[in-house]
Amino acid sequence: MTEQAPVNALHIENVTMQFGGVVSVNNLTLDVPEHSIIALIGPNGAGKTTAFNCITGVYQPTNGLIEFMGKPMVRNYPKGKDLKNYLGEEKDKYRSLPVLSPTPDEITKLGIARTFQNIRLWKSMTVFENVLTAKHMRADQNVFSATFRGNLSEEKRMREETMELLNEQGLQEYKDELATSLPYGLQRRLEIARALATDPKLLLLDEPAAGMNPQETLQLAEFVRTIRDKYKLTVFLIEHHMDLVMNISDYIYVIDFGSEIAQGLPKDIQTNQKVIEAYLGVADEQ
C-alpha cells in the first residue's frame, strides 16, 4: 500500500430513519475523518440522537449505509410495510446488497463507544466498578476462568488500567463512591471514562456539556482534545452549547427536521442564514 488518503472513521450515506409516518432522520450523509472532532448540531427534536442511535445499533435505520473505518457496518433498505410507507429517498440504492444490522455490543466491539444524553451510569456500582465493568468486553477470560480465578493477572490488569483512567480524569478520589452520588459534571466525565475503557477508536458524545456551567464547559473542551490526542481518537459529538461546538469542532453538520440544512467550518456555520433561522425561527409569512 502506498500513502493513503485520509481515512474516514465514520461515513454515513443516505441514512433515513422512519418511525411509522415520521421521518426522524432523512437521507443524512456525512463524513467523520480520523482524528477529527466533528459536531452534529440542530434544534431540539432535529433527529440528532436518533442518528446516534442508528450508528450505535440501538435502531436499525430504515435505509442507508454506515461505514466504520472504511468497512460497511450497517446497511439496510426499506422492505415490506416500511417500503409502502417510505417517505425518504434512495429506496433502491442498497437493495442489491446484503442487510447489515449489528447489535450495539457488536458495534462497541468494533471500536465505537458512546455516552448518553441522559446519563446512564450503573447506579448500584461505585465509580471504580463502573469503569472496571466496561473493561469486561475486552477481557481475555471465560466464565470458568473468571469464577475460579484462573486468570488473576487479567483481573489485575483490568483493575490497574481502570485506576489509570480514573487518575487521568481526576476521579481517583471518588473511586469508592456510588457513581450516582457524584456531581453532574463529574458524572459526565465518568461516562466518558467508562466509554474510554472499552478501547474505542471513535467516541460518540451525546450532549456532553448539558447541564454544565461555562467554566466546566471550557474544561470539557480542553479535556476532549486531550483524550483525542492521547488515545488517537476520533470524536463525533452532538451538542447544544454553541460555545463548545465552535470552540472544538473541526467541522460542523447542522440538521433540522431530520435533514441536513448546512455543513461547514465553525466560522461559516456561525453566519449561515439557514442555521440561524432553524434555531431562532422565522417570522410567519402572512
Place this chain on the structure above:
Amino acid sequence: MTEKKNYRPTILLIAGLLIFVIILENIRSVFPWLPQIFDPMSPLFTVLKKAAVYSLVAVSMNLLNGFTGLFSLGQAGFMLLGAYTYAILTVPSELKDQVYYLFGGCAFQFSIVDFFKGIFGAGGAGGAFSMVLGCIIALILAGTVAGFFAFLIGFPVLRLKSDYLVIATLGFAEILRAFFQWQRLGPITNGANMIKGFPTFSSFNITDGSGRTILQLSTFIPFLVTTICIAIIVLLINSSYGRAFKSIRDDEIASEAMGIRLFSHKMLSFVISSFFAGVGGGLFAMYVANAQAKAFTSTMTYELLLIVVIGGIGSVSGSVIATFLYVACSEWWLRFLDSEQYIGGFKVPLLRNGFRMVVFSVVIMIIVLFFSKGIMGNREINIAALLDRKKTGKDKAKK
C-alpha cells in the same frame, strides 16, 4: 491500590461452622443427658437440613432476580428437573421394579451408585465410596439437566420484557410439572407417583457392622454441598461476569453500549442459576426422601421469592439468613400457633391448624410493605471488615 479482600477469616469461619454442625448432630450420642432438642430427629435438625437446601435455591434465585435483574419464577421447575434427575439416576437397580411397580418396572435400569459399586465393590469402604461418588455425580448431573433445559427455554423467554418473562417462566414450570406427571412417561418418571428408595441424607451417616450409627452426617452433608455451591456463586458474583450481570440489572442499554452482550450474559446467568436450582432440587429430593412432581408448585417458587425479598434482593448473605429464619419460623418456632394453647387455664383464641401460616404471611406482608430492603438490602456480611473494626476498636481503647 485497589482493595485486596481478605478471604481468610471468612473461610475459617465457614469451616468452623461446618465442624460445629458435625459436633451438634453428634453431641447427644456422647452426652445422652442433653435435652431432646439435640436428638438428630428433633425439629432443630429438620430445620437445619431444609434451610440448608432452601438457602442454595434462594441464593441461585437471587443470582438471577437480584444480581442480573431477570425476574424469573421458574425455580420450582428447575428444582423438579434436578430432583427427578437425581432420583432416577440413583435408585438402586434392585429397587427399581418395586418403585415402578405400577408401570411394570423402570425403562431406565441404570443406577449410577450400582455402576460404581460394580467398580469399587459393594461392601464396606468400596460401597460407601461408590455411594458418595454416585451421589456427587448425580447431583452434578441434576444441575446439568436443569441448566440444559434452562438453555433451551432461555432462547424464547429471555428475549421477553420483564413481566412477560415472569409469566413465561412460571408457565414453563407448570408445563414441566405436567410432563412429569404424564402417565405415558411412567416407566421413567413413575407418573404421578413418587420415586423413592434412593440415597438420602441419612444414607451418609457412618454405621458400624451391626448397623448402629457411629457418626451422624445427615445434617452436615446438605451444609457441605450448599456451602460449596454458594461459594462458587459468590466467586462468580465477584468476578468480571458478576459485574456484567449487575450492570445489566442497573441499566441494560448502557451495558449493551459498553459491549456487554445482553443475551449471552442473561443466558449465562439463567443457566447457572438453574444449574444450582437443579442441584438444590436434588438435595430437596434427598431431604424429603422422595421425588414427586406435585411438590414443585408455583407456591414453592413464591416462597423462595419471598425468602429472597426478606433477605434483601441482591444480597447472598441476606438470602441465607432469611432462609434459616423463614424455615425455622414456619417449621418450628411458630408451630405452637397451630395447636390450642392454654395460658393458666385461659384458652388463647384463634389458635388452631393453619393459624401459623396466617401470622406468617402477615409478617411477610409487613416486611414487603414497610421494610422493602429486607434484612441486608444489597449489602453483604463482610467478616474480615467486622474483625477489622473490632480490632481498631480495641486499638483505640488501648490508646
Place this chain on the structure above:
Amino acid sequence: MEYVISVLLSGISVGGQYALIAIGYTLVYGILRLINFAHGDVFMVAGLLGIYLTAVLPIPVSLPLVIVFTVLLGFTIERAAYRPLREAPRMSVMISAIGVSYLLQNTATYVTGGQPMTYPTIPFLSDTVNVAGTQTKWVVIITPILVLILVTILSMLINGTKIGMAMRAVSKDFETSRLMGIKINLVISVTFIIGSALAAVGSNLFFTNYPAITPMAGAMPGLKAFVAAVFGGIGSIPGAVLGAFLIGICETIIKGLPSSWDVSVFSDAFTFALLIVILVFKPQGLFGEAAADKV
C-alpha cells in the same frame, strides 16, 4: 356429535368464566403495569364467601352480598398492599401481589381448615337443560350471554363516561394523566372495584360448575385468565374476552380427548405453551399495541 357439542358448550362456558377474571387482570395491568397475582385468590375468596353467606342468608340476598364483599376485598388490597408502593419499583408491587396471594391462600386454609368446601346448589343455574340432545346445566348457557352483557356494559362505561375516559388516559400515560389533574387513586380504585366485581360473578358461575373449592382453587384459573389477557393483548378488553374463550375451549377439548391418550394432564400446560408461543411470535398479543423504549 352430541359429545362434540357438549365439549364445545362447556368450553365456551369455562371460557366465559375465565373472561370475567381476565378483565380484572387486563384492566389492572393496563393502568398499573402490574400482574396482580392476588386476583385469582380474590376469585377464590369470592367462592368461599358464596359458601358461607348462602349458608346463613337466602340466595337473592347472599349473592349480591358476595359481590359487595369481594369488591370491598379488592378495594382494600389495593389500598393496603399496592398504594403504599406507588413510587417503588414495579417489581416490588408484584412481590407485594404475590405476598397478598400467599396471605389469602393461607387465610383460606385457616378458615376452611384446609378441607375442600362444597359450593351450594344455586337454583336455576344448577338445573339441567337439554341443548341439541345434550344434557347440560343452565350455567353453561347463561355464562356466555352474561359475559357478553357485562362486557357491553363495561365498554359503554369505559368509552362513554368521564371515569372511563380517565381510565383510558391513565393506561395510555400514567404520569401525564397525573399532571393533567386526573385523580389517579380514584381511577385505580374504580379499576379494582370493577375487576373484583367481575371476579365475584365469575366465581359464582365457575364454582357452580366445579363444586369443590380449595384454598388453591383460585391460583390456576387466575393464571389462565392472565394468559388469556396476554393472549388478547394486555390492556384490551375484547382481546381478553376472546383469549379467554379460546383458552377455555382448547382446555375442554384437551380434557375431552380419549382417556387412553393420557393427555388430560396437559390441559393446564397447554395454556402456558400457547402463552409462550404467542409471546415469542406476537408479544403484544392479538389486539395489543407495541410500545417502544426510549434511549
